[in-house]
Amino acid sequence: MSDLERxxxxxxxxxxxxxxxxxxxxxxxxxxxxxxxxRWQWLAVPAAVVVTAAVVVGVAALSVSGPSxxxxxxxxxxxxxxxxxxxxxxxxxCDWPYAVEYLPKKDFAFDGTVTAIGPAQSGGPGDDRYLxxxxxxxxxxxxxxxxxxxxxxxxxxxxxxxxAYGTGTxxxxxxxxxxxxxxxxxxxxxGGACGYVVYWDAQTADAWRTASIATGDINQEETSYxxxxxxxxxxxxxxxxxxxxxxxxxxLIGVKGNSGLYxxxxxxxxxxxxxxxxxxxxxxxxxxxxxxxxxxxxxDGVTIIDYFTIGVGEPVTELNQP
Amino acid sequence: xESLEALMAAHGAALLRLAFMLSGSADAAQDLMQDTCxxxxxxxxxxxxxxxxxxxxxxxxxxxxxxxxxRKVSSEISVSDPAxxxxxxAGGSFEGHLVERDRLWTLLGTLSPAERAAVVLRYYEDxxxxxxxxxxxxxxxxxxxxTARALARLRRAVGAGEGVSL
Numbered sequence: 001m002s003d004l005e006r007x008x009x010x011x012x013x014x015x016x017x018x019x020x021x022x023x024x025x026x027x028x029x030x031x032x033x034x035x036x037x038x039r040w041q042w043l044a045v046p047a048a049v050v051v052t053a054a055v056v057v058g059v060a061a062l063s064v065s066g067p068s069x070x071x072x073x074x075x076x077x078x079x080x081x082x083x084x085x086x087x088x089x090x091x092x093x094c095d096w097p098y099a100v101e102y103l104p105k106k107d108f109a110f111d112g113t114v115t116a117i118g119p120a121q122s123g124g125p126g127d128d129r130y131l132x133x134x135x136x137x138x139x140x141x142x143x144x145x146x147x148x149x150x151x152x153x154x155x156x157x158x159x160x161x162x163x164a165y166g167t168g169t170x171x172x173x174x175x176x177x178x179x180x181x182x183x184x185x186x187x188x189x190x191g192g193a194c195g196y197v198v199y200w201d202a203q204t205a206d207a208w209r210t211a212s213i214a215t216g217d218i219n220q221e222e223t224s225y226x227x228x229x230x231x232x233x234x235x236x237x238x239x240x241x242x243x244x245x246x247x248x249x250x251x252l253i254g255v256k257g258n259s260g261l262y263x264x265x266x267x268x269x270x271x272x273x274x275x276x277x278x279x280x281x282x283x284x285x286x287x288x289x290x291x292x293x294x295x296x297x298x299x300d301g302v303t304i305i306d307y308f309t310i311g312v313g314e315p316v317t318e319l320n321q322p
Numbered sequence: 323x324e325s326l327e328a329l330m331a332a333h334g335a336a337l338l339r340l341a342f343m344l345s346g347s348a349d350a351a352q353d354l355m356q357d358t359c360x361x362x363x364x365x366x367x368x369x370x371x372x373x374x375x376x377x378x379x380x381x382x383x384x385x386x387x388x389x390x391x392x393r394k395v396s397s398e399i400s401v402s403d404p405a406x407x408x409x410x411x412a413g414g415s416f417e418g419h420l421v422e423r424d425r426l427w428t429l430l431g432t433l434s435p436a437e438r439a440a441v442v443l444r445y446y447e448d449x450x451x452x453x454x455x456x457x458x459x460x461x462x463x464x465x466x467x468x469t470a471r472a473l474a475r476l477r478r479a480v481g482a483g484e485g486v487s488l
Contacts, residue, residue, distance in 0.1 A: 022334035
């Protein structure tokens with residue numbers, strides 16, 4: 001060992017006494033004032049959340065050393081509305097800071113209305129005091145799900161200001177399975193601090209829909225399209241569907257509508273009826289076909305959001321080829 | 323290990339010392355500790371299943387440190403001031419050794435995160451190249467080269483200053 005190596009050992013030994021003292025875990029997970037250099041991550045929630053949690057569940061429940069961790073149940077405040085992200089994300093450190101084009105990085109995304117708020121459900125042995133299980137009626141799925149409702153663990157709501165929401169609040173929510181795994185909505189979690197929980201407005205909903213349809217499903221395997229509540233598969237066609245078998249085409253196919261909105265047309269409309277029985281019939285169909293305008297649906301296959309005109313000779317007709 | 327709280331109660335001080343050696347200042351150490359706690363909390367079931375939750379926690383911490391290439395590696399200068407960066411005779415006195423070590427601590431701030439992590443794991447945690455590589459998620463040869471590069475850089479920085487035999 002060289003002198004330098006020995007000096008390094010000695011130096012580290014000396015420095016041990018200058019190391020700061022460890023703080024309670026709860027402080028590292030969120031109840032400290034935010035310093036300019038401090039980077040709060042998705043599990044860290046604003047100090048105001050902690051204040052409310054203390055009011056709601058009592059200070060005793062906030063004790064880290066307590067025998068049981070009692071999750072915070074959020075205030076049931078009806079009809080809270082707002083604009084933009086629910087939480088101020090300025091101090092968050094996020095793998096994917098909020099930008100609509102990053103939406104496909106999320107495992108699920110939906111437009112939903114809060115119907116209930118209760119104790120967090122997704123937790124393992126960790127500390128979930130600042131989380132609440134928020135149940136939504138899903139108005140529209142953008143990514144990863146199809147159920148009519150979903151319960152998501154999110155930071156406990158506030159009655160006003162950053163983090164305010166309650167029953168009746170309509171939100172755009174994106175997140176993922178808290179502990180990973182193939183099911184996008186298992187132990188559903190939305191941290192919020194990175195801006196992926198947003199008060200609903202039509203324009204933002206359009207942007208989410210566009211982002212999720214335009215790029216979110218594009219990499220899906222042909223056989224892994226999500227299914228909506230009616231059991232219809234939906235998604236984009238990889239490579240414009242070239243070479244796809246008819247049976248592999250989803251029931252609802254992503255298109256950009258005439259008004260520029262992204263949604264889905266039905267497979268039936270897309271295919272334009274049964275495939276031609278022979279080349280002569282195909283030529284005849286082509287000669288007599290005329291442009292047809294069909295509805296563009298949300299992923300639920302019911303809500304019409306736009307229209308799409310299928311013209312003769314458009315690439316979509318090529319997909320009728322087996 | 324039943325909970326993150328239990329892990330931190332048992333090993334929080336050691337982890338914070340490691341964070342301090344890696345990051346170079348008390349504030350940065352607390353930030354690194356926070357990042358580590360958040361990651362551990364997020365993946366607790368996996369941590370709890372690990373053979374050694376402490377080793378897992380150290381790995382998370384080291385990776386958090388090296389992953390953030392833009393993290394500012396700051397160093398506290400406790401003896402005097404940045405003049406420590408300049409050559410200063412250490413001599414053979416006790417005070418001289420203290421100055422030397424302070425200078426060394428300061429010079430650690432000139433290393434890249436990967437180099438500093440290698441040095442900390444080798445000479446503070448007293449790990450072998452292989453053990454350090456396991457924590458860093460790289461090959462032992464990478465640890466060796468980073469350590470060698472760090473030592474060379476430190477030697478150059480200190481130079482053949484008067485009375486300094488590094």
